[in-house]
Amino acid sequence: MQNILVYIQAPGATPTKSQCELLTLGASLGEVRVVLGAHADEATRAVLSSWGATGFYAAEALEGHIAPEAALLAAAAKDFKAAAVLLPNDSAGREVAARAAIKLDAGVITDAIGVEQDLTVTKSVLAGSYTVRVKATRGPLLVTVKPNSVELPSEAPATISAAALSTLDLGEVGPMAVITGVSERASSGRPDLSEARFVVAGGRGVDGDFGPVEELADALGAAVGASRAATDAGWIDHGAQIGQTGKTVSPQLYISAGISGAIQQKAGMQTSTYIVAVNSDPDAPVFEIADLGIVGDLTRVLPQAAAEIRRRKG
Numbered sequence: 001m002q003n004i005l006v007y008i009q010a011p012g013a014t015p016t017k018s019q020c021e022l023l024t025l026g027a028s029l030g031e032v033r034v035v036l037g038a039h040a041d042e043a044t045r046a047v048l049s050s051w052g053a054t055g056f057y058a059a060e061a062l063e064g065h066i067a068p069e070a071a072l073l074a075a076a077a078k079d080f081k082a083a084a085v086l087l088p089n090d091s092a093g094r095e096v097a098a099r100a101a102i103k104l105d106a107g108v109i110t111d112a113i114g115v116e117q118d119l120t121v122t123k124s125v126l127a128g129s130y131t132v133r134v135k136a137t138r139g140p141l142l143v144t145v146k147p148n149s150v151e152l153p154s155e156a157p158a159t160i161s162a163a164a165l166s167t168l169d170l171g172e173v174g175p176m177a178v179i180t181g182v183s184e185r186a187s188s189g190r191p192d193l194s195e196a197r198f199v200v201a202g203g204r205g206v207d208g209d210f211g212p213v214e215e216l217a218d219a220l221g222a223a224v225g226a227s228r229a230a231t232d233a234g235w236i237d238h239g240a241q242i243g244q245t246g247k248t249v250s251p252q253l254y255i256s257a258g259i260s261g262a263i264q265q266k267a268g269m270q271t272s273t274y275i276v277a278v279n280s281d282p283d284a285p286v287f288e289i290a291d292l293g294i295v296g297d298l299t300r301v302l303p304q305a306a307a308e309i310r311r312r313k314g
C-alpha cells in the first residue's frame with residue numbers, strides 16, 4: 001500500500017469540509033498520515049484519526065510560518081516515504097507545496113479536482129477552458145486539491161482514539177517572515193466562499209446594490225461572491241471576487257446574477273456542479289455554460305426566488 005500525507009494547516013476541534021475531503025481522498029489512495037501546521041490537542045487528533053489518519057507529524061514553534069511548515073512537510077514526506085502529499089488549493093497550501101517541492105526535488109500539481117490510484121491527477125487549465133490528466137515525473141507528488149472535489153460519506157465517522165504523534169526536529173529552517181500583528185476580518189455569518197455548497201454571485205448588473213444577492217444567499221444558506229467589475233467598483237470586498245485573479249469556487253450550485261460571463265470570471269466557477277444564470281441580456285456568454293438560464297432583471301428574479309425558498313422552508 002502506498003503512503004499518503006495530508007497537510008492540515010489549521011487543525012480545529014471540528015475539521016473543515018475541505019480537510020475531511022483531503023483525508024477521504026487520501027484514505028482512498030493509501031495509508032494516511034497528517035502533517036499538522038499548528039498544535040492539535042488529543043481530541044482534535046482523535047477526530048482526524050476517525051477520518052483515516054494513522055499517524056501525525058508535528059514540530060515545535062511553527063507559529064503559522066510557511067518556511068518551517070514546508071520544512072516539516074518535506075521532513076515528514078521523507079520519514080513516511082510518501083508517494084503523494086495532499087494539500088488544500090488555497091494560497092497557503094500552494095506556497096507550502098511549492099517550498100516543500102524544492103526541498104524534495106518533486107513535482108507540484110495545483111487546481112486538482114481528482115487524484116487516481118496511480119496518482120494521475122485531473123485538473124482544469126487555461127482559465128478553466130480545458131480539463132487535463134497529468135502526472136508528476138519525479139519525487140513524491142505534491143498536489144493541491146480544490147474544495148468540493150471529493151464526495152464525503154453521508155455521516156461523519158465515529159471518533160476513535162488518537163493515532164501516534166511524531167514530533168520532528170527541524171533544526172535551522174532559514175530566514176522567515178515575522179508576523180507583527182493580526183486583525184480578524186468581521187464575520188458575515190455566511191459560509192466561507194471557497195468551501196460553500198451554494199454560492200450566489202453578483203456582477204456589474206447589481207448596479208451597486210448587493211441586497212438582492214445577499215437576500216437570496218441568506219435564504220439558501222449560501223456564500224456571496226462577485227465579479228471583478230463589482231469588487232473594483234467598491235460595491236463589495238475584494239475577498240468576494242471569483243475568477244482568474246480571484247477565488248476559485250466549485251460549489252454544488254452557483255447562481256450568477258448580473259454577470260456577463262467573461263472568460264476570466266468563468267475560470268473561477270465553471271467547475272460548479274450546477275450553474276444558474278440570471279441576466280437581462282439573452283446573448284450574455286454566461287448562458288453558454290449555464291444549466292439553467294433566466295433572462296430577466298435580477299432585482300425582480302432574485303427576491304422572488306428568495307421568497308419561494310423561504311416559503312418552502314416554512
Ligand SMILES: Cc1cc2nc3c(=O)[nH]c(=O)nc-3n(C[C@H](O)[C@H](O)[C@H](O)COP(=O)(O)OP(=O)(O)OC[C@H]3O[C@@H](n4cnc5c(N)ncnc54)[C@H](O)[C@@H]3O)c2cc1C
Nearest residue numbers: 203204205227228229243244245246258259260265280298
Ligand atoms: C487579467 C484579467 C484578469 C481578470 N480577472 C477577473 C476575475 O478574476 N474575475 C472576474 O469576474 N473578472 C475578471 N476580469 C474582468 C473580466 O474580463 C470582466 O471584465 C468582468 O468579469 C466583468 O464583470 P461583470 O460580468 O460583472 O460586468 P459586465 O461584463 O459589465 O456584465 C454585466 C452584466 O450584467 C447584466 N445586467 C445588467 N443589468 C442587469 C439586471 N438588472 N439584471 C440582470 N442582469 C443585468 C448585463 O447584461 C451584463 O451581461 C479580469 C480581466 C483581466 C484582463
